[in-house]
Amino acid sequence: MxxxxxxxxxxxxxxxxxxxxxxxxxxxxxxxxxxxxxxxxxxxxxxxxxxxxxxxxxxxxxxxxxxxxxxxxxxxxxxxxxxxxxxxxxxxxxxxxxxxxxxxxxxxxxxxxxxxxxxxxxxxxxxxxxxxxxxxxxxxxxxxxxxxxxxxxxxxxxxxxxxxxxxxxxxxxxxxxxxxxxxxxxxxxxxxxxxxxFSKDGAAPDSTNAAVKRFCIGAFYLSIFHVLGYFVSDEYLLSEEFASLGFFRRMLVMGVWGRFTLYKYISCWLLTEGACMLFGMSHNGTDETTGEIKWNGVENIKLAVFENTTEFNHYIQSFNVNTNHWVAQYIYKRLKFLNNRHVSQLAALLFLAVWHGFHSGYYVCFFFEFIVIYMERDIKSIVGKNETLSSIFYSEQAKIPLQIALRLYTFVFMGWCLIPFGLLQFGRYWRGFSNCSWVGAILFCLWPVAWSPLLRMALKKLNGAGRRSDSKTEAQTQ
Structure with missing residues (x-):
């Protein structure tokens, strides 16, 4: 045209x-x-x-x-x-x-x-x-x-x-x-x-430098979004060309596409936040250490957390912060009388899905958010209750490899979780899932019914074998 x-x-x-x-x-x-x-x-x-x-x-x-x-x-x-x-x-x-x-x-x-x-x-x-x-x-x-x-x-x-x-x-x-x-x-x-x-002596607050910095960061993310669009568009994710790539390359591209999808929102929020700073609306008190005014009162994206995620809860803490805070304050916490954290969380996510609209992709996306958070909490519980796993995961030797693995995990699978949100229509995100070999469904959906029971059973047998071995060694020593 x-x-x-x-x-x-x-x-x-x-x-x-x-x-x-x-x-x-x-x-x-x-x-x-x-x-x-x-x-x-x-x-x-x-x-x-x-x-x-x-x-x-x-x-x-x-x-x-x-x-x-x-x-x-x-x-x-x-x-x-x-x-x-x-x-x-x-x-x-x-x-x-x-x-x-x-x-x-x-x-x-x-x-x-x-x-x-x-x-x-x-x-x-x-x-x-x-x-x-x-x-x-x-x-x-x-x-x-x-x-x-x-x-x-x-x-x-x-x-x-x-x-x-x-x-x-x-x-x-x-x-x-x-x-x-x-x-x-x-x-x-x-x-x-x-x-x-938010001001002293009736003068407009000195927020110009903070606003300019936020504007520049927003413009930077907007340019990245624009450039990525040439390589990892929605249509590319649905194409035969993408489907023909090797598995690991597809996983990497899926993660990059996820970043492309999120940068659309992040760039807009950074630019609007900069304008709010210039107005003075984002005043958030004074830093106790430096004595400088904090201008993060309406911050909607915590970039340092977002770009260094090692678990999906970090995305919740850093992305669309004000909306997530709103849902927590006016939906999740108001359902405290139910005495069930999972039900309250599910209700909050259902509200978010309805608020976004009727496209089925929204509901599938927030379902994955629920099941991913459930899986991560379950894994933390399993690791915390097992001395052997705790000693391995929290050792100094495992710290760097674990950080790399977890960052790669969040980078790649955020792309998976965003497929229904970005593609919206059933036929489109179903094809997107298929092109990505259904990795997220296999990992997340099967976790509570297959992977978690198998892991707990394996650890139980391992602990039992370890106790028998310790008992045998003790008997031989005596």
């Missing part, structure tokens, strides 16, 4: 760089956060609160309207309905239930009417971010009405004693550097920012 400039600059440029118009608009919107932050720092920061709310509402809605047109009014309607519910019911359990059900149902109906066979960049993208924000506010307002001694330390930080005004609610919902792809942050953080609690 030829790229004609007569079709419009955005269409022409997106054709030139090999992307879609919605994706390019999204990227330009993320970049727009930086000049908007500079304008806010110079002309709006420290001014009357309602003026700041209006600035965020106007700029955020304008960016959203440029991307999605009149469909941005879905965002407006959902926020207004939530405000009405909370105004009438004032932080009760009923208000939490209605807010939760309405906003999630509204989003799911949106998926039904607007989703396609692939990954969609449409009005449901900011809507899914909004759903978490509005549900969190209803929970925070509910917590604010509870006796303080009954709340966890985390809930105390974000609890709301009073219902935010409608301008506060819209300002938080449409904050221009976070309403499209995140990061998530609490209403309490937003209000503290507007009230100037």
């Amino acid at each position: 030829s790229c004609e400039i007569t079709n419009g600059f955005i269409e022409y440029f997106s054709c030139q760089i090999g992307t879609t118009v919605p994706a390019l608009k999204l990227l330009l919107t993320i970049f727009a956060g930086y000049p908007l932050a500079l304008i806010h720092r110079k002309y709006v920061y420290g001014k009357e609160a309602n003026l700041q709310h209006l600035y965020f509402i106007f700029t955020g809605f304008a960016l959203g309207y440029w991307n999605y047109g009149n469909e941005m009014f879905h965002n407006v309607l959902a926020t207004f309905f939530t405000f009405c519910v909370l105004s009438v019911l004032q932080g009760t359990a009923t208000s939490v239930a209605i807010t939760f059900v309405f906003n999630l149902t509204y989003l799911l109906i949106g998926y039904i009417y607007s989703s396609t066979d692939g990954y969609d960049i449409n009005w449901t993208l900011p809507q899914c971010i909004l759903v978490l924000r509005l549900i969190a506010i209803s929970f925070d307002l509910y917590d604010g009405k509870q006796p303080e001694e009954t709340l966890s330390a985390e809930n105390k930080k974000v609890a709301l004693k009073e219902l935010p005004s409608i301008l506060e609610l819209y300002g938080h919902s449409l904050f221009p550097t976070s309403f499209l792809v995140g990061p998530q942050f609490s209403m309490r953080r937003y209000l503290d920012f507007v009230e100037g609690k």
Whole structure:
């Protein structure tokens, strides 16, 4: 297809760089956060609160309207309905239930009417971010009405004693550097920012250097993502060419494809985080050692942990941090009354899958997350209870080889777990699994029914043989 400039600059440029118009608009919107932050720092920061709310509402809605047109009014309607519910019911359990059900149902109906066979960049993208924000506010307002001694330390930080005004609610919902792809942050953080609690003497915080560094890292990851796309695209993973590669080479390519898939999200989060830093929203106190301000308050990707994973739990700790924290705080921990960690975790993962949409790939992906974490916990339990294995795994001689093996394991099999998430449709990810020789299914799905029982049986026989050998040696000595 030829790229004609007569079709419009955005269409022409997106054709030139090999992307879609919605994706390019999204990227330009993320970049727009930086000049908007500079304008806010110079002309709006420290001014009357309602003026700041209006600035965020106007700029955020304008960016959203440029991307999605009149469909941005879905965002407006959902926020207004939530405000009405909370105004009438004032932080009760009923208000939490209605807010939760309405906003999630509204989003799911949106998926039904607007989703396609692939990954969609449409009005449901900011809507899914909004759903978490509005549900969190209803929970925070509910917590604010509870006796303080009954709340966890985390809930105390974000609890709301009073219902935010409608301008506060819209300002938080449409904050221009976070309403499209995140990061998530609490209403309490937003209000503290507007009230100037993150600055000294009313001046805009000195966050420019931190923002520039984050922007450069984001641009670096975006360039890596773009380059990798020429070698390990989704279509390549499904191709006969990939399927004909040798087993170990396919495993390596699968791992690289997994990184390619994740870098799409990581680059966007790094760029939006840099813009949040420039606004001053990401202020997170002062480092006790250096005395410098920490700007990781809305950090959504912990790069040092992510790039050095040795277990899948490290991915959970480092990737999409704010959403994972949201799910832990408002879903997982709220199910504590079930007294079953596995059931709570499964419910949290099911919520995440539903929140993403109806594509079966989401549900398969989060199923693998559940079963992988189960396997790793089981292995840790087996090793911890066996003195021989513990002495081997935790010895100095095994430290470096084990680190290499575990990093290779997480690198390769994260690619496997992402196949359904990246390919979405059953036929596509089924072919992807087949092209990768079903290694993940063999390892993870058979673990609880085959590999774990066999390993425990082998260790039991080994321990029994060892005890008999010790007894025989002792008898001979006597």
